[in-house]
Amino acid sequence: MSALLEIILPVFLVIGAGYLAVKFKLFAESGVDGLMKFTQQFAIPCLLFKAIAELELGVYFTPSLLTAYYGPAVLMFALGSFGARLIFGRPWEDSIAIGFACMFANAVLLGLPITERAYGASALDPNYALVAVNAPICYGLGITVMELVKHRGEAPMATVRAVIRAIFHNALILGLALGFAVNLSGVAIPTVASDALDLMIRAALPAAIFGLGGVLAQYKFEGDLATNVWSHRPKSIPIQPKPL
Numbered sequence: 657m658s659a660l661l662e663i664i665l666p667v668f669l670v671i672g673a674g675y676l677a678v679k680f681k682l683f684a685e686s687g688v689d690g691l692m693k694f695t696q697q698f699a700i701p702c703l704l705f706k707a708i709a710e711l712e713l714g715v716y717f718t719p720s721l722l723t724a725y726y727g728p729a730v731l732m733f734a735l736g737s738f739g740a741r742l743i744f745g746r747p748w749e750d751s752i753a754i755g756f757a758c759m760f761a762n763a764v765l766l767g768l769p770i771t772e773r774a775y776g777a778s779a780l781d782p783n784y785a786l787v788a789v790n791a792p793i794c795y796g797l798g799i800t801v802m803e804l805v806k807h808r809g810e811a812p813m814a815t816v817r818a819v820i821r822a823i824f825h826n827a828l829i830l831g832l833a834l835g836f837a838v839n840l841s842g843v844a845i846p847t848v849a850s851d852a853l854d855l856m857i858r859a860a861l862p863a864a865i866f867g868l869g870g871v872l873a874q875y876k877f878e879g880d881l882a883t884n885v886w887s888h889r890p891k892s893i894p895i896q897p898k899p900l
Contacts, residue, residue, distance in 0.1 A: 663773045667766065667865060674869025688870035691863055699860035700764060701831030706853045707784040708835025709845060716785035725786050726793050733759040733797060744882065748805045756798040763787055764828075765868055769861050788836070791829040 677683035736758030740751040761767065763786055771783050803818045824830065838845065845853070 664770055666773070667769050670862065670865045671869040671872070674866040674871075675873045676869075677866075678870040678873035683870060685870070685874055688867055688874070691867040692871060695860055695864035695867060697827040699856045700864060701827045702853050702856040703831075703860045704764075704784070704787060704828060705831040705835040705838075706845070706850070706857065707780070708788050708832055709838040711781055711784055711788070711835075711839065713839060716781050717789075721782055721785065722789065726789075729759050729761070729794060730797065733794075737801075749802070752798065752802045752805055756802070759794055759798060763790065765861070765864050769865065788832055791826070791832060795826065795829070 674683070674688075678685060678688055733755045735755075737751045737755030740746045740754040741748060746754065763783060767783055768780060771780055799822045803822065807814060807818060
């Protein structure tokens, strides 16, 4: 138990620091917005770009790893969506959004720092492999189903365009896509560019989890409490040791 606390507690202390800083007006809410925009649109895409650009694709993209993580994720999406619809009687649009919340385990903001603390930086490659296909599987599934529900009765091509537009407006996905392009092309990242990326990457996760605490301070647990509990049941964080 003490080892577990030593690994996990520092991450949540940083989140708590962000929460308290905003709660006690030591850090402005507008500052949190800027911090999260920096991490989500710049620093974390840089992290994902470099990780995928340098990842040994043939080693870590294994069916067993992907099935172990995304099988339960897709199941949670189905249970969350149909549960919200059939148990709580929510409209289909709300139900899909609730299923979307059930599907995610926060594999980047919490999964990466906790995995690094537990197993070291060399153990992060399986997590990067999971994150790399998060867009086509989780975002792709959730956004596609939502767009089908929102545009039901419209022309199929309009729905397809809406899905593609929604997916590729995400900076994280663009970072991953560029990383794959560099990896598959075999082009090496120039040393100067790699060093610049490292500067951005070192800021990514600490800033993001501090900002996450600040975001949490801006919300209250209210509204339809039963549905909130349904959509925020505990979900696993993928902590994967490096394969032998």
